[in-house]
Amino acid sequence: MLKTEIEYDYILSALGRRLRPNAIRKLTKLLGSKEVISLAAGAPSFETFPLEELAEISARVIRERGQSALQYGPTKGQGALVEAVSGILQSRGILDSKPAQIVMTTGSQQGLDLIARVILEPGDVALVELPSYIGGIIALHNAGAEMIGVRQDDGGIVISDLKEKIDRVRSEGRRLKCIYTIPNFQNPSGVTLEAERRNELVDIADEHDLLIIEDDAYFDLYFTEDASRLVPLAALRPDRVVYLGTFSKVLAPGLRTAWLRAPEELAEKVELAKEGADISSSMLDQAIVIEAIREGLIERRLPELRAFYKIRCRAMLDALGRFAPAGSRWTEPIGGFFILMELAAEADATAMLPEAIDGGVAYVPGQPFFVDGSGANTLRLAYSKESPETIGDGIQRMCRVFQNAKAQSKA
Numbered sequence: 482m483l484k485t486e487i488e489y490d491y492i493l494s495a496l497g498r499r500l501r502p503n504a505i506r507k508l509t510k511l512l513g514s515k516e517v518i519s520l521a522a523g524a525p526s527f528e529t530f531p532l533e534e535l536a537e538i539s540a541r542v543i544r545e546r547g548q549s550a551l552q553y554g555p556t557k558g559q560g561a562l563v564e565a566v567s568g569i570l571q572s573r574g575i576l577d578s579k580p581a582q583i584v585m586t587t588g589s590q591q592g593l594d595l596i597a598r599v600i601l602e603p604g605d606v607a608l609v610e611l612p613s614y615i616g617g618i619i620a621l622h623n624a625g626a627e628m629i630g631v632r633q634d635d636g637g638i639v640i641s642d643l644k645e646k647i648d649r650v651r652s653e654g655r656r657l658k659c660i661y662t663i664p665n666f667q668n669p670s671g672v673t674l675e676a677e678r679r680n681e682l683v684d685i686a687d688e689h690d691l692l693i694i695e696d697d698a699y700f701d702l703y704f705t706e707d708a709s710r711l712v713p714l715a716a717l718r719p720d721r722v723v724y725l726g727t728f729s730k731v732l733a734p735g736l737r738t739a740w741l742r743a744p745e746e747l748a749e750k751v752e753l754a755k756e757g758a759d760i761s762s763s764m765l766d767q768a769i770v771i772e773a774i775r776e777g778l779i780e781r782r783l784p785e786l787r788a789f790y791k792i793r794c795r796a797m798l799d800a801l802g803r804f805a806p807a808g809s810r811w812t813e814p815i816g817g818f819f820i821l822m823e824l825a826a827e828a829d830a831t832a833m834l835p836e837a838i839d840g841g842v843a844y845v846p847g848q849p850f851f852v853d854g855s856g857a858n859t860l861r862l863a864y865s866k867e868s869p870e871t872i873g874d875g876i877q878r879m880c881r882v883f884q885n886a887k888a889q890s891k892a
């Protein structure tokens with residue numbers, strides 16, 4: 482029988498055609514079955530998952546409240562959880578947080594996707610940090626946004642560059658809608674936005690009527706006293722900021738429980754978009770998170786989590802100090818999971834990755850995080866997955882590859 486090849490291209494929407502694979506997920510294929518030290522994986526360590534407690538809570542929730550926990554639920558989220566999130570927001574200084582402004586989402590990733598779809602039209606411009614979180618870039622891209630990068634230095638977004646980019650976009654007559662920012666312990670750079678620049682940023686957003694999408698996935702995972710007092714942009718301008726938080730990093734990402742807080746009108750639109758996406762987030766996951774909050778499981782473990790990641794961060798910084806090639810530099814995070822390393826200008830982190838993997842270590846090349854295509858000489862290093870000793874070994878192996886490449890390029 483003749484096999485007919487069916488063409489599907491004609492059937493794709495503009496979005497269908499726009500969709501492209503995540504550059505980081507492609508890396509997993511490169512790793513194959515190799516046993517390598519992974520400084521690439523940006524997930525929380527499974528060692529931090531409170532398995533026994535969650536097993537007990539899950540069994541109890543199903544036994545005692547299974548009829549509602551296994552049912553469909555309200556699109557905006559379980560009432561008790563929305564109330565609890567309102568309390569969390571108050572404790573972060575976002576005082577004016579009513580349940581009507583909150584939508585529970587299936588991970589912050591869904592929040593990013595929904596808000597992008599609700600506010601952006603193909604051709605609209607969104608400003609993003611250079612570099613920025615891949616998942617945020619994907620959500621904005623899928624919504625059709627054109628992204629313009631704003632430079633960061635060790636204090637976060639460079640305000641003069643922000644102003645310049647806004648002026649340029651405006652003078653070209655393009656419609657600038659929003660700025661997507663991760664002010665605390667950014668993924669992928671580990672950089673934190675300075676207090677003064679937070680005020681400047683919200684003033685500029687006021688002046689140019691921009692919406693700020695503030696992704697605060699790592700808020701609780703700080704390493705210093707100063708970092709414990711960081712003020713969210715949403716606390717400064719609640720009516721101009723869509724604020725995203727998540728339980729992924731402090732409990733477990735598999736529970737896919739997160740929230741979005743927005744001015745009421747926008748929250749309503751997000752809720753309507755969510756209804757079409759998944760009716761509601763998992764009621765079982767939400768019920769487990771509610772119990773974890775009620776029992777103080779999350780709050781109680783935060784000091785341990787901070788110490789856990791701080792030690793790993795220190796191990797990576799120490800190893801970089803010992804082994805990094807001359808001419809390279811790296812960020813010094815005060816929280817979160819990531820360090821961004823910058824090699825000499827001519828280095829190519831993507832080209833050196835296969836050799837690093839052969840040498841037993843993986844990292845993520847930085848370029849996909851830069852929407853302007855720069856960053857070829859940068860890489861993201863995650864200290865969340867491996868033990869402090871293994872991190873030291875991994876950095877040593879990686880830096881050996883970098884040193885060799887440098888020696889060869891000179892030869």
Ligand SMILES: Cc1ncc(COP(=O)(O)O)c(C=O)c1O
Nearest residue numbers: 588589590614668698727729739
């Ligand atoms: C900055 C940032 N935002 C959002 C997310 C997604 O988190 P969630 O598990 O809540 O979808 C991540 C996960 O890596 C992240 O790093």
